[in-house]
Amino acid sequence: MTKLNLQSTEYLYTYTHALEESSLCALEQRALFGEESDNLIKSTINIEPSRSPFIKGKLSILFSGKSVQSIAEKVNQIELSDQTFKVLFIKINDLSSEQKIEFAEQRNIESELGWKVIGEAQMKKPDILFGIVPFKGRWYFGRYQESEPVWLHHVKKPQEYSTAISTRLARAIVNIAVPDPSGLRVIDPCCGIGTVLVEALSMGIQIVGSDRNPIVVKGARENITYFNYDGIVEVKDIADEEDHYDVAIIDMPYNLYTQVTPEEQSAIIKHAKRIADRVVILTIENLDEMILMVGFTIVDRCVANKGKKGLFSRQVIVCE
Template sequence: MLYAFELSGEHPTIPRSEVLACLSLENLDYEQTHCFDQCLLVDIRGNSDTIEAALVSVSGRLAMSHHILKVIGICANDVNEIIKMAAEADIHQHISSDMTYAVRARKIRTHARLHGEYLEKKVGGTIYRKGYRANLKKPDVMFRLLISNKCIFGSVVASIDRSAYEKRAPHKKPFFYPGVLMPRTARALINISGILPGKNILDPFCGTGGILVEAAMIKSHVIGMDAQSKIISGARMNLDYYSLDHSLMTGDATRIPLADECMDAIVTDPPYGRSALIHARSLNNLYSESMKEMYRILRPGSLAVIVSEKQIDEHSIKAGFKICEKHNQYVHRSLTRTILVLEK
């Protein structure tokens, strides 16, 4: 069956990778069919009830998506084509006779010449004429028109609570330090790492613990390390604020005090300034030696997701990693971060 993921658009490539990683974590048999502007279409094979239960679970992890739709139809982003598609659509698998409905349209960026409210009324009318009752305030089923390069028409299977991430913004935590990853980005990278609940994930440059908070929220066993004891104290304060289990230590990322192949994933955002040089002789040495340590403690086949403003491809390859994905994240005029997804 065909499902559509309504991507957030806050990054050109990370939202898609996050979705695909989460589908794999649920062991779904899927194939990507199309990726439009802020819309990923995926064909998922299997029992629809089982699939949709898994998609609800996926929605609880996702950060860079809005909704998951069960696709009814796809057509050109033309008013007449959209209304015709809705009128001819068989929607009995999406709504039963005793259920109410509402229709919402979302126009994406350059595809905004169409009038969303007009389409909502027209498409809603076609559903009404099929014998169903509308309820605009509390519908049993929400139909959605996603107007991208094409128009995707579907019913909402699950929605992502993005407001929860806003509540965990860095400045709203007890201990704040500027320049850290925003919670949605941190969660997306954790999802891309493939970590499962109960498995070990390490951030060897944990700072105030933003990555650890998001990993602990999905019940992973989080381990954090930082060179500065006062920062570790701040990270502990933040994790305790959300009543999350954690293991924290002050230490040197070029000599991580953990056994070989004991970590199931690593996600980290190494520091870029002088504070990083408490133990390392230079930033170059810090990256080179810490990469070797991360490779050593990671289990074979597992992933490390590294954020850096430096080019660290060579360090990664020399440490033994295979580069699986590379994402660029524009921060401001003088800073573009590179995010590498590395496999041992």
């Protein structure tokens, strides 16, 4: 008998993203898993799927085999006492035309495996959702956890700011900056109305925020409280920050609506280098020369496009 509370050691993450998000999604994947893929990533790294705006779900692998039949022979080890279940064929888009599995065959596979499980099947709101998926010539079966779009709940805030990044982008940026939050201290020293802070706090990341503008700090505090998170936001210029952090996240779209000189931009980057070991910078301009001059190494980067035509783009630059 297979006990379902046994810890899986391998996981399959299913992905989906818009075409204009390809670069951002790939950078987040590299940060979280050290590799990138269009639709599926197999890893020993265990993360909550709702952390990412691009992950559809996570399959905690129980069995694998060369065919559905070999999986079926193992599935009959599962015996459920008082829990209902459902078997779901996980749809992916990276199969070639000759490998495509039609809808009717998908249902047959679900049925074949479902009959092998000792327990009560329930199509709507089962206690346990099992998944089956082909990947690189093998089949994988396990418990499937669908992702919840947490960031969508944060879209409508009491306080808005015209230049604030989207909650979806903010969530990806937090994952890029802090792939493993264990024991890390994080700061957003130019936090604005707190879009990054809200996403990080919703993931349980230890982050503080600050901004030299008291009006936006008040808005950030209100937004954090509105979503029932507990976070510290201070009125402070980055130049006055004295503490040291493992990671800093800095959004620098300043000269869209505010006149900021290159000297002021350079100063922000210098202070970021002073207060944090790792910094993720968002910018609409090419700041590579400034970043390198203060002693940073650019370890990875991407372009985050807004809209299908990419009419507005930000660079996301990972510095150490």
